[in-house]
Amino acid sequence: MKRVNILSVCGSGTVTSSMVAGKLKEYLSDKGYHVETVEARPTEAMNLAQSGKFDLLTFTSPLPQGDYEIPVINAFACLTGIGEDEFLDEVTKVVEGLKK
Amino acid sequence: MDLDLIALNVEAEDPKSVIRELGTRMLAKNYVKDTYIDAVLERESKLPTGLDLGEFCVAIPHTNTEHVNISNFAIGILKNPVEFHSMSEPTKTLKIGLVFLLAVKDPASQVGLLGNLMKIFQNVELMKNIRNATTKKEVDDLLDFIQI
Numbered sequence: 001m002k003r004v005n006i007l008s009v010c011g012s013g014t015v016t017s018s019m020v021a022g023k024l025k026e027y028l029s030d031k032g033y034h035v036e037t038v039e040a041r042p043t044e045a046m047n048l049a050q051s052g053k054f055d056l057l058t059f060t061s062p063l064p065q066g067d068y069e070i071p072v073i074n075a076f077a078c079l080t081g082i083g084e085d086e087f088l089d090e091v092t093k094v095v096e097g098l099k100k
Numbered sequence: 101m102d103l104d105l106i107a108l109n110v111e112a113e114d115p116k117s118v119i120r121e122l123g124t125r126m127l128a129k130n131y132v133k134d135t136y137i138d139a140v141l142e143r144e145s146k147l148p149t150g151l152d153l154g155e156f157c158v159a160i161p162h163t164n165t166e167h168v169n170i171s172n173f174a175i176g177i178l179k180n181p182v183e184f185h186s187m188s189e190p191t192k193t194l195k196i197g198l199v200f201l202l203a204v205k206d207p208a209s210q211v212g213l214l215g216n217l218m219k220i221f222q223n224v225e226l227m228k229n230i231r232n233a234t235t236k237k238e239v240d241d242l243l244d245f246i247q248i
Contacts, residue, residue: 011147012164016187018207019218039207042147061147062190076188080153081222 001034004095007054008075009061013041016060020075024058027088033095056094101243104129105174106236110199112176115144115184119161122174122201131172132203139163140201148185150194156224156231157194159184160217162202171210172248173217174201175239177231198231216246 006024010017021037028035040048042061049057049068057068058075071094077083105125112118123137140163143149149160181195200217204210220226226242233239 011143011149011187012162014165014204014207015160015162015202015214018204018211019214022211022215023218060187074188079187079218079221080151082154084222 001032002098003034003036004028004056004098005054006035006037007045007048007057007070008037008039009042009045009057009059009063010039011041011061013039013044016079017058020058020060020078023078024091028091028095031092031095055098056091058091101175101240101246102129102172103236103240105172106239107174107176108233108236108239109179110176111179112182114182115159115161116141118159118176118178118182118199119144119201122176122199126172126174126201126203131168131170133167133169136163136167136203139167144184148187148190150184150186150196151221152186152188152194153221153224153227156198156227157184157196158221158227159194159196159199160202160221161199162204165205165207168203168205170203171205171213172203175199175230175243176201177233177239198227212247220246 008017008021017039025035056071058073060075077087126132140161143163144161176199178197181197183193184196186192
């Protein structure tokens with residue numbers, strides 16, 4: 001099974017990032033991926049993203065500017081449900097494009 | 101749900117009042133620590149939690165796990181809309197009629213609760229029904245499917 005490591009970022013690194021992580025785990029495992037997630041705050045995001053441990057970063061809190069070196073996807077649609085399909089499509093595209 | 105955590109007809113001028121009203125109820129029942137309310141207020145001022153769901157707007161103030169004793173959430177049905185700032189665009193304000201004050205002790209073990217909360221936010225009909233509820237029992241019944 002293909003593994004995907006997702007960094008989910010939100011203000012407190014707890015509530016909304018966990019909601020998004022939960023949703024992505026469910027959605028991607030249906031597609032045959034094994035998903036590992038880490039939830040973090042915006043202040044921790046850059047370091048973690050640049051560590052090389054993650055394939056992509058999703059956020060529900062404004063992120064500090066900078067080069068995160070991995071795909072960064074806005075996950076608000078996942079929370080509100082509005083535009084959620086587009087969000088999931090975008091994540092799927094990134095995940096399917098990963099070289100493993 | 102703990103019926104003491106359901107507040108109907110809340111009269112508030114601003115997010116601070118709403119958070120204090122709901123936070124005090126959570127504190128009274130020891131779900132949260134003394135530091136919780138201030139922590140939520142501080143977080144809200146830097147990283148607001150208003151969600152624009154199109155037809156409806158809801159706010160989900162919360163803070164870090166270290167201020168929580170036992171996971172739970174309180175609901176505030178506001179008498180008049182209060183302006184919260186938007187989570188996705190913090191300079192923008194949203195008129196909020198329904199507030200969920202969240203206290204999460206351990207997100208990893210609360211995937212079910214968080215998932216169910218997400219389902220509420222994505223169900224505009226359900227939120228309208230909650231907003232129009234006239235008794236705590238009504239709200240409790242509407243949220244029957246949530247397991248803390």
